[in-house]
Amino acid sequence: MKAKLWGTRGSIPSPGPETIRYGGNTSCVGVTLSDGSLLALDAGTGIRNLGLSLPEEPTRLHILLTHLHLDHIQGLVFFAPCFRPQTEIVIWGPASPEASLRDRIARYISAPLSPVEVRELPCDVSFRHTPETEWEIGPARIRAASVAHRGPTLGYRIDDGEDSLAYIPDHEPALGADLDALEEEWISGFALARDASLLIHDGQYADAEYPDHLGWGHSSLSHALSFARRTGGERTVLFHHDPLHSDEQLDRLGAEARERWAAAGGDPAAIELGVEGAELEARALLPSSAKAP
Amino acid sequence: MPTASQKPLELILARNLMSALSTPAFLVDEGGLLVFYNEAAGMLLGKRFEELGTVGPEEWGALFGPFDRDGEPIPYDELPLVVAVRDDRPAHANFEIRSADGTHHRVEASAFPIQTTHGSRGAIAVFWPAAENGTGG
Numbered sequence: 001m002k003a004k005l006w007g008t009r010g011s012i013p014s015p016g017p018e019t020i021r022y023g024g025n026t027s028c029v030g031v032t033l034s035d036g037s038l039l040a041l042d043a044g045t046g047i048r049n050l051g052l053s054l055p056e057e058p059t060r061l062h063i064l065l066t067h068l069h070l071d072h073i074q075g076l077v078f079f080a081p082c083f084r085p086q087t088e089i090v091i092w093g094p095a096s097p098e099a100s101l102r103d104r105i106a107r108y109i110s111a112p113l114s115p116v117e118v119r120e121l122p123c124d125v126s127f128r129h130t131p132e133t134e135w136e137i138g139p140a141r142i143r144a145a146s147v148a149h150r151g152p153t154l155g156y157r158i159d160d161g162e163d164s165l166a167y168i169p170d171h172e173p174a175l176g177a178d179l180d181a182l183e184e185e186w187i188s189g190f191a192l193a194r195d196a197s198l199l200i201h202d203g204q205y206a207d208a209e210y211p212d213h214l215g216w217g218h219s220s221l222s223h224a225l226s227f228a229r230r231t232g233g234e235r236t237v238l239f240h241h242d243p244l245h246s247d248e249q250l251d252r253l254g255a256e257a258r259e260r261w262a263a264a265g266g267d268p269a270a271i272e273l274g275v276e277g278a279e280l281e282a283r284a285l286l287p288s289s290a291k292a293p
Numbered sequence: 294m295p296t297a298s299q300k301p302l303e304l305i306l307a308r309n310l311m312s313a314l315s316t317p318a319f320l321v322d323e324g325g326l327l328v329f330y331n332e333a334a335g336m337l338l339g340k341r342f343e344e345l346g347t348v349g350p351e352e353w354g355a356l357f358g359p360f361d362r363d364g365e366p367i368p369y370d371e372l373p374l375v376v377a378v379r380d381d382r383p384a385h386a387n388f389e390i391r392s393a394d395g396t397h398h399r400v401e402a403s404a405f406p407i408q409t410t411h412g413s414r415g416a417i418a419v420f421w422p423a424a425e426n427g428t429g430g
Contacts, residue, residue, distance in 0.1 A: 094410075095410040095411070096410065097410055129410075132411050145299070145302070146301070146302035146303075147302060148302060148305070148306065152410070175306075175309060176306075176309030176310065176312060176313055177305075177308075177309050177312070185298045185299055185300050186300055186305055186308060187305075188302055188305050188306075190299055191298075191299035
């Protein structure tokens with residue numbers, strides 16, 4: 001299983017010379033399964049380039065939305081396959097007691113925010129609430145679970161053979177809790193991320209920034225490292241970068257993450273910051289030295 | 294696929310909130326099993342949750358009661374928490390509980406179910422010291 005990061009930024013697109021290396025597009029990860037089929041995780045502005053990279057042949061695509069904040073759906077109306085009649089798109093997302101997934105997304109894909117309506121999209125699009133139990137897409141088993149963020153929000157786990165990928169881009173598991181002391185079953189997102197080959201996780205704030213953003217639904221570096229250590233994955237990518245963080249700031253944050261990971265006994269190569277355009281292997285069986293400390 | 298038990302997010306968030314409260318509060322899962330109570334509840338009971346752990350109805354009743362005004366044990370399935378989980382409705386009661394040192398405390402308990410888009414996740418109960426002429430149980 002392979003993953004490509006098409007958008008790594010959180011909150012709002014942040015193009016410019018200060019963000020050119022880590023990227024300014026918002027959350028989107030393309031996952032290529034073992035049979036060659038493709039899943040898109042979230043539909044932030046990064047999904048536009050994902051769409052442009054796809055051939056125009058008839059195909060079926062699945063988009064797994066974690067939640068409906070704008071930085072995770074803004075790219076939908078700029079996703080080229082949406083405008084191809086030969087394409088079938090299945091959009092998965094969290095249920096809400098208030099309205100269906102389709103109706104909630106239609107609030108964005110409708111006037112005056114959008115030039116087209118959902119019903120006008122030429123593709124064959126359907127909307128599905130994620131089930132509580134795992135389901136299959138091609139060779140992969142998918143599981144979704146609610147995680148600590150603002151509003152109904154999911155994390156996903158994709159198992160394809162021995163490989164596994166956990167995707168929890170917006171997550172504040174330490175809100176009101178001590179992650180280092182908490183029992184595993186009481187940690188938000190734990191079962192999704194446990195022993196994953198690749199964990200893509202919220203790392204929005206430096207520790208010094210977190211107190212001013214308590215309850216905003218995101219992790220500090222310390223929280224992300226604790227979560228990665230507790231869940232025991234083989235490789236962690238910190239994701240959903242703060243829009244105010246320049247490339248230089250992210251370089252420093254990444255260096256600090258690797259130093260702290262190594263100081264705790266882990267392999268510094270097993271933790272990194274997400275870079276737009278990066279292609280990652282979600283492959284099991286890394287050497288044990290690369291496991292979480 | 295992971296096999297570890299994982300508490301639903303709604304229970305996790307409820308526990309986190311309860312941990313920050315100075316009001317005694319109790320949490321049961323969708324099966325009615327007591328899965329957490331906070332420090333204030335531990336002070337009332339004379340036993341911290343970490344000491345007691347997850348307990349079922351019979352053990353709970355043997356340890357803490359509760360008891361009605363005549364000192365008779367109240368069946369577990371009549372407790373507000375259990376009613377809230379079983380019937381998906383709020384419940385309120387006035388009763389006595391017995392702490393670990395044998396002291397009896399008269400309390401009022403209010404419980405409400407935790408409902409989600411996937412159904413019931415459990416219930417929360419909050420205890421207050423009972424008013425002298427508190428509502429009947």
